[in-house]
Amino acid sequence: MLQALRSTRVCAPDGLRAATLLWEGEKILDLRGWEDVPTGAGLRDLGDVVLLPGLVDTHVHINEPGRAEWEGFETATQAAASGGVTTLVDMPLNCVPETITAEALEAKREAARGKAYVDWAAWGGVVGGSAGGNADALPGLIAAGVPGFKCFLIDSGVPGFAWVNESDLRLALPHLRGTGLPLLAHAEVAGPVDAATATLNAAHADPCAYSTWLASRPDAAELDAITLLLRLAEEFSTRIHIVHLSTAQALPLLAEARTRGLPITVETCAHYLRFASEDIPDEATEYKCAPPIRDAKNREKLWRALESGLIDMITTDHSPCPPEMKHNDPGRPEFGRFDKAWGGIASLGLALPVVWTGMHQRGLTADFDIGRMAEWMAAAPARLAGLTSRKGALLPGADADFAVFDPEPEWTVTPADLRFRHKLSPYLGAHLRGRVLETWLRGRPVFADGVVVGPARGAEQSRSSPNVAQVRP
Numbered sequence: 028m029l030q031a032l033r034s035t036r037v038c039a040p041d042g043l044r045a046a047t048l049l050w051e052g053e054k055i056l057d058l059r060g061w062e063d064v065p066t067g068a069g070l071r072d073l074g075d076v077v078l079l080p081g082l083v084d085t086h087v088h089i090n091e092p093g094r095a096e097w098e099g100f101e102t103a104t105q106a107a108a109s110g111g112v113t114t115l116v117d118m119p120l121n122c123v124p125e126t127i128t129a130e131a132l133e134a135k136r137e138a139a140r141g142k143a144y145v146d147w148a149a150w151g152g153v154v155g156g157s158a159g160g161n162a163d164a165l166p167g168l169i170a171a172g173v174p175g176f177k178c179f180l181i182d183s184g185v186p187g188f189a190w191v192n193e194s195d196l197r198l199a200l201p202h203l204r205g206t207g208l209p210l211l212a213h214a215e216v217a218g219p220v221d222a223a224t225a226t227l228n229a230a231h232a233d234p235c236a237y238s239t240w241l242a243s244r245p246d247a248a249e250l251d252a253i254t255l256l257l258r259l260a261e262e263f264s265t266r267i268h269i270v271h272l273s274t275a276q277a278l279p280l281l282a283e284a285r286t287r288g289l290p291i292t293v294e295t296c297a298h299y300l301r302f303a304s305e306d307i308p309d310e311a312t313e314y315k316c317a318p319p320i321r322d323a324k325n326r327e328k329l330w331r332a333l334e335s336g337l338i339d340m341i342t343t344d345h346s347p348c349p350p351e352m353k354h355n356d357p358g359r360p361e362f363g364r365f366d367k368a369w370g371g372i373a374s375l376g377l378a379l380p381v382v383w384t385g386m387h388q389r390g391l392t393a394d395f396d397i398g399r400m401a402e403w404m405a406a407a408p409a410r411l412a413g414l415t416s417r418k419g420a421l422l423p424g425a426d427a428d429f430a431v432f433d434p435e436p437e438w439t440v441t442p443a444d445l446r447f448r449h450k451l452s453p454y455l456g457a458h459l460r461g462r463v464l465e466t467w468l469r470g471r472p473v474f475a476d477g478v479v480v481g482p483a484r485g486a487e488q489s490r491s492s493p494n495v496a497q498v499r500p
Contacts, residue, residue: 029056030470031064032429034073036394038080038401040420043394048078050427053469057423073431076464079401080421081113081145081428083408086270086294086342087375089115089147092138093123098347098448100142103375104485106345106446107145108474110376111430111463114409114418114488115145119152119177120188121346127152127188129167136487143485144473145466146426148412150211153178154188155195162198169202172489174412175209175268180252181217181317184370190217193255200263209266209292209411214252215318219245237307237314240365244319246274253277257284257291266290268411271344273299273318275328282337292411294340295329297378300385302326302453310363312353313453316344317370330389333403340407343378346371350451373452376445379404381454383434383461397434414488427470434461446479 029051037046037058045061049068064070084107091099107115117135119126126132126149135149151173154160165176176199179190191199196210203210224243232239253269257280260267269281272295284291298316303323307314314320332338352369354361361367374381382404386396401420409419417426440457442450466474473480 029065029068031068031070032073032078033061033064033070034078035061035075036397037078038398038421040422043077043397048421048429050470053427055421055423055425055427058421077397077432077434078421079111079430079432080405080419081430081466081468082111082379082404083114083412083414083419084112084343084345084375084378085116085340085408085412086296086344087115087117088121088346088371089117090121092134094121096349097121100139100147101144101483102446102448103345104142104144104147104483105479106376108466108468108479109446109463111379111432111466112376113145113428113430113466113468114147114414116148116150116174116412119150120183120185123187125152125154125185125187126150127154127161128164129171132168132171132173139487142483144479144481144483145468145485146488147485148174148414148488150175150177152176152188153191153195153199153210155191156189160189160191160195160198162195162202165199165202169206169208174414174490175211176203177211177213177270179213180255181213181215181220181248183213193259196259200259200265203265204263207266207413209268211268211270212252212256213271214256214269215244215248216252216255219247219251233309234366235363236309237304237311237365240315241304241319241321243366244317246276249274249277249318250280253280257289260289260291261287264290266292269293271296271299271318271342272329272338273321275325275332278328278332278337285337292339293337294342295333295338296342296344297374297381298372298453299329300326300341301381311453312355312363312365312368313451314372315365315368315370316346316372330385334391339403340411341378341382341403342408343374344371345373345375345447347373347447347449350449353451355451373445373447373449374454375447377440377454377459379430379432379463380459380461381457384459387460412488413490418488427467429467430463431465432461432463436460436462438462
């Protein structure tokens with residue numbers, strides 16, 4: 028049946044405007060004027076709330092198979108649906124087996140079957156090691172349909188996902204050259220981190236102080252890694268994507284690379300745009316992540332880089348764990364120790380109101396700004412994952428994925444608002460602006476009236492070739 032949804036504020040590719048969205052089955056048919064409703068279409072009028080394309084989050088740790096007690100497809104995708112996200116792309120390192128072979132990818136596909144409430148894809152991994160890492164496995168992963176690859180230039184914290192050095196990358200990048208597939212890099216290197224940690228240890232710095240954790244992961248670790256990656260991007264003519272940029276000191280390097288036409292894209296995360304290091308209490312290990320949250324001046328420079336287009340997109344880097352791994356129980360040993368706690372911030376489902384709140388605080392509330400928010404959180408991530416033919420924009424032929432967003436309500440985050448597995452997050456108690464009212468996946472609701480709606484219909488979005496996405500049930 029032909030269906031129509033209209034609003035005075037539809038986030039169309041050409042800007043926010045009054046429009047009517049038409050779809051039938053799973054696909055968008057057209058985007059027309061507000062009064063242009065075909066006879067016989069089932070019409071629903073949203074009034075003045077915003078109709079956004081379904082968001083795409085390309086940096087999520089789902090952790091299944093193997094560590095579903097940390098997070099799994101069911102809880103991760105329900106959390107995503109509650110926040111207007113209709114497509115997740117899973118990182119390859121916290122599952123068992125890690126997604127570093129085609130066989131491991133098949134294990135992930137089997138684990139996801141019947142559990143995903145939104146669509147998903149999986150990055151492949153590039154790892155190092157004395158035997159050359161998994162460079163020989165990359166062609167099989169490409170043929171199996173991964174949209175790109177993730178690597179760490181520093182210890183990932185996961186024994187089965189070894190970090191890479193320049194020699195490892197020189198073995199891997201020839202396999203990516205010419206494919207159009209990006210290499211996503213955790214851009215920190217060990218040298219500055221090791222030196223900073225040795226200095227702190229010698230000074231007997233307090234491991235429960237956030238300032239100690241921040242000092243142990245200096246800006247120089249990111250700068251050195253990004254310098255290496257830019258050099259390799261130029262040499263191998265390969266797309267490089269910098270994940271979770273935290274330091275504004277890297278922005279001049281990235282700007283210069285853009286002027287030379289290097290194929291570099293950059294993301295930052297909602298937590299780097301929300302929090303500031305000087306406001307983080309000691310022992311508050313729920314804030315631990317790597318790279319770390321830096322100071323307020325740094326945060327404002329990241330916002331300006333988003334506005335200028337130097338930073339392309341915003342992701343969550345949702346990286347949950349069981350609460351005991353955060354060492355947040357005062358009755359247990361090593362309470363509040365940042366050096367011992369798992370590094371990762373749980374936030375899936377909250378990014379849209381977090382970002383909108385930050386925009387509102389900075390006066391970025393015009394119709395144009397809502398369009399930029401959709402670019403940062405839907406269109407740009409969809410391009411990174413090669414899904415622009417079906418995800419990230421309200422376009423004819425694309426999937427009928429959209430979010431109904433009211434930008435006005437103010438509310439405070441409670442445990443009931445956290446639909447991921449463990450209700451531990453630095454966003455608890457945060458005062459936010461804007462609420463997702465509904466999320467629709469391929470023409471049917473998956474979240475409405477505060478409830479996730481079943482059944483689990485999410486499908487893998489894999490690639491049959493570097494530039495073509497296909498759906499796997």
